[in-house]
Amino acid sequence: MAIRIGGLASGMDIDTIVSDLMKAERMPLDKLTQRKQILEWQRDDYRDMNKLLKELDDMLFINQNSVGREATFLKKTVTSSDESKVTAKAINAQTNVSSTIDVLSLASSSTWKTSGDINYTAQDIELKFKVKDPGANEYRYTSVKLSATDTLDNVINKINASGLGVTAMKENIKVPNTDPAIYQDTIVFTNNKAGAGVEIAVDERDAASATATKDFMSSLGFSWGGTSGNSLVADQNGQDATIKVNGYEMQKSSNTFTINGIEYTAKGVTTQTVDGVTTSNSVSVSSSIDVDSILDSIVQFVNKYNEVIDKINDKVSEERYRDYQPLSDEQKKEMDEKTIELWEEKAKSGLLKNDSILPSGLNQMRMDFYKPVTNSTNIKGFTQLAEIGISTSSNYLEKGKLIIDESKLREKIQENPSAIYQLFNADGGTEETTGIAKRLRETIDETIKNIEEKAGNSLKVNNQFTIGRTLNSIEDQIDHFEDRLIQIEDRYWRQFTAMEKAIQQSNSQMSYLMQQFSM
Known part of the structure; x- marks a missing residue:
């Protein structure tokens, strides 16, 4: 950079003069910067509209209880005549049911407990088991890794966290037939699932590991039995529930079971025998259409649709205030925050005014609702929304x-x-035979796609959408213009520096002449 002389000879404020000149030179750059900011705001406005459309799409198919889910329209209200004995709820019932339930016996879980003293010695060992769950035909394999630093409580916690399928606990239990009472520590396993046929055995695929597992469990006080002596001896064997449904008796490994899309939970026995006399207090369970829940899902969808089109219509109808351009950093320094906020509110207004993508999408959505669904294969009752009480507002x-x-x-x-x-x-091959929600989704997807082609999304880089490519072009122009401004400023300084040098030289010559005349 050349040496700059700032008004020493002329007495002029060269810094201010150059600064004022550069303000005029920067005006095209300021307009480019404003144009860039407007495009960025416009891009963000488009993306906000896409977020609204995505929320509507989610309300159609993604969210729980969406109108695009068949389960939404299968919801049932289920009642039980005695919830202390049997409760019920609809899972995926296709039709209404009316059942009579008798609970002859409840399912219970198998338990295992230690006897005698617990001789626990901490050690590094991997206990390996094979387990048969209630109602299962095959064994599954699992293991519990223990270390030499584990306390007995640590062991119990590790068993509970393993795949053994039991809840283990240590209790101080009274020894039977002792007077005065004697208590001793006892470890109890309770199977996490009720039902008969449970077995916990050693994994016999590795003989050494099987022996180590048996020895360790025996040291805790558990007993081994079964046909091969490799299964834990149960203190109480689990039992299946015995249930009568409409007079038909069946066994269930769990007190909770599902029949025809209704999940029943048996809580108490309904049949009792006293002095040889059997009495039955059958429980009646019935289901009906959950009108309130289905209605709520449709209302939520309609409300969301109305909210989305309201916001989009407001956005594309906003007034454009062209006199309110984006503020520069210098301008913001001269304003308070509230003034800046109000100014930018107007500067951002109307950036989607006269847009064609959004109004076109909204028009197609309205057509999606208006057209009847002429699908003779699937439609058996209603072909238009008006037939079920949904219409378009008469207020234009x-x-x-x-x-x-x-x-x-x-x-x-x-x-x-x-x-x-x-x-x-x-489902239909044409627009006329396709359901309203599916039509709407196609329109939403197409509108989102068109907006992304223009304004992109958070995953796209600028050269992948129209506004982004324009932003890249403006940024290149800004870079080139800033380089040019540096050159212009240097030229001004060179000119003023040359002027200062000329004035200084002239002053020197004048001073010399004055000295000569004064002699």
Whole structure:
């Protein structure tokens, strides 16, 4: 950089003069910077609209209780005449049920406990077992790794955390037939699943490991038995539940079981025999359509749709204030925060005004709702939303908002929830035969795709979408212009420096002449 002389000879404020000149030179750069900021705001506005559309899509198919899920329309309200004995809930019941349940006996879990003294010695060992679970035909293999630093409590915790399938605990239990009472520490295993047929045995695939496992468990006080002597002897064997459903008796390995999409939980025996007399207090279980839940899912979807189109319509209708351009850093320094906030609110307004992508998407959504679903294969009851109490607002200012007649919708849900599901989700090869929700999803996907082509998403780099490529071009122009400004500023300084040198030389010559005349 050349030497800069700042007004020593002329007395002029060269720094200020150059600064003012550069302000004028920077005006095109400021406009480029403003254009860049506007594009970034516009990009972000488009992406915000895509977030709204994605939320609507999730409300259609992803979220729990979405109108695109068949399970939403299969929901049942299940009642039991005696919940102290039997409770029930719908899992995936296709039709309503009415059942009579008799609980003859409850399922119980197998238990194992130690006898005698516990002679625990900490050691590095891997206990290896094979386990048969209630109702299983095959064994599964599992192991418990212990170390020489483990206390007995550590061992119990490791067994509980292993795949052995039991809850282990150490209790101080009274020794039977002792008077005065004698208590001793006892380890009890309780199987985590109720039912008969449970077995815990050593893994016999490795003889040395099998022997080590048996010896360790024996040192804790457990007994071994079974046909090969390699199974833990149960203190109490688990039992299956004996249940009668509509007079048909069956065995269940768990007190919770599912029949025809209804999950029953037996809690108490309903049949008792006293003095040879058997009495039965059967429990009646019935299900009906859960109208409230289905109605709520549809209402939530409609509310979300109305919210999304409301926000998008507001955005594309915003007023554009072209006199309010993005502020530069220098301008912000002269303003307070509130003024900056208000200014930028207007500067950001209307950046999607006259956009064609979003209005086109909204128009297609309205068509998705209006057109009947003419799918004779799947549609058995309803072909239009109006038939189930959902219509479009007659107020044109609301731009296609949906209105729900809850009384009519409730009636139609009670009448045929499966037909409503098909109205939303029928499979078809054409637009006319495709369900409303699936049509809507296609429109949403297409709109999101078009917006991403213009404004990208957080995973795309600038050269992959239109606004991004424009931003890259503007950034290149800014870089080139900043280089040019450096050259212009250097030129101004060279010119003023040359002027200062000329004035200084002139002053020197004048001073010399004055000295000569004064002699």
